[in-house]
Amino acid sequence: MRIIQSILASKWTKVVVFPLCLVPLGILVWRGLHNDLTLDPVNFVEHTTGDWVLRFLVMTLAITPLRKILRLPQLIRYRRMLGLYAFFYVCLHFTAWLWLDRYFAWGQILEDISKRPYITVGFTGFVLLIPLAITSTAGWIRRLGGKRWQLLHRLVYVSAVLGVVHYYWLVKSDVRKPLEYAFLVGALLLFRIGSWIIGRRRAAAATKTSPKAGVSAETI
Numbered sequence: 001m002r003i004i005q006s007i008l009a010s011k012w013t014k015v016v017v018f019p020l021c022l023v024p025l026g027i028l029v030w031r032g033l034h035n036d037l038t039l040d041p042v043n044f045v046e047h048t049t050g051d052w053v054l055r056f057l058v059m060t061l062a063i064t065p066l067r068k069i070l071r072l073p074q075l076i077r078y079r080r081m082l083g084l085y086a087f088f089y090v091c092l093h094f095t096a097w098l099w100l101d102r103y104f105a106w107g108q109i110l111e112d113i114s115k116r117p118y119i120t121v122g123f124t125g126f127v128l129l130i131p132l133a134i135t136s137t138a139g140w141i142r143r144l145g146g147k148r149w150q151l152l153h154r155l156v157y158v159s160a161v162l163g164v165v166h167y168y169w170l171v172k173s174d175v176r177k178p179l180e181y182a183f184l185v186g187a188l189l190l191f192r193i194g195s196w197i198i199g200r201r202r203a204a205a206a207t208k209t210s211p212k213a214g215v216s217a218e219t220i
C-alpha cells in the first residue's frame, strides 16, 4: 500500500497520466489520417468521443469513493485533471456534431437542440459542465468558498445522469452499454448519498453528546 501511495503522490505519475488521457484522441487522429474511421466516419467520431466523455465522467466521480474505500487520499490529485478531460472530450464531441454532422447549419442545430430529446438532454449535460470547468481552479474555490464550490460541483452528477439518458435514448436496439453506464453512475450517486447521510448522523450524534462539537466532517 505504501508503494501505491507514493506512486500516486509523485509528480511524475501526473506527468504520465496527463498524456495518457490524450491517447483516445491520438488513436482517432491516427485512424483518420489512415482512412480507417469505418464506413461512417462521422458516426464513428461522435461515438468514440461520446464514449470517452462518459468514461472520464465516471472516473472523475469514482475518485472520492475509491479514495475513501481504499484509504488513498492521494487519489484526489487526479480528480480535477479527469474532470477537465471529460470537458475536453465533450467539447470535441459537440464540435464533431456541429461541424461534421450539421455543417454549422445553425437553424437546423437550434431545431435539433430544442426538438430532439436526446440532443436536448446531451446539450444540457454539456452546458452544465461549462461552469464546472471554469471554476475548477484554486482561485475559484477561494472566491466561491468551499461550501458553495462543493454545491456547484455536484452538478457533475446531474451532467453524468443526463449523459446516460442521452446515450440510452440515442441507441436504437441494444441498450446494454447505456445500462452499464447507468449502473455505474447510479452506484456512485448512491455512495455519495450514503456517505452524506452517515456524515449528518455522526454530526447529529456528536452535537448530542457534546453540543460544541457537531459540524459535519463530510467533504466531497
Ligand code: HEM
Pocket (backbone or CB within 6 Å): 043, 046, 047, 048, 049, 050, 051, 052, 053, 054, 090, 093, 094, 097, 101, 119, 122, 123, 124, 125, 126, 159, 160, 162, 163, 164, 166, 167, 170
Ligand atoms: C455530458 C454530455 C454528453 C455525453 C456524456 C455524451 C455521450 C455520448 C455517448 C456515450 C454517445 C454514444 C457512444 C457510443 O455509441 O458508443 C453519444 C453519441 C452522440 N452524441 Fe453525445 N454526449 C454528450 C453531449 C452531446 C451533445 C452536446 C451533442 C450535440 C448537441 C451530442 C450528440 C451526439 C450524437 C449526434 C451522437 C451519435 C448519435 C447517433 O447517431 O447514433 N452529445 N454521446
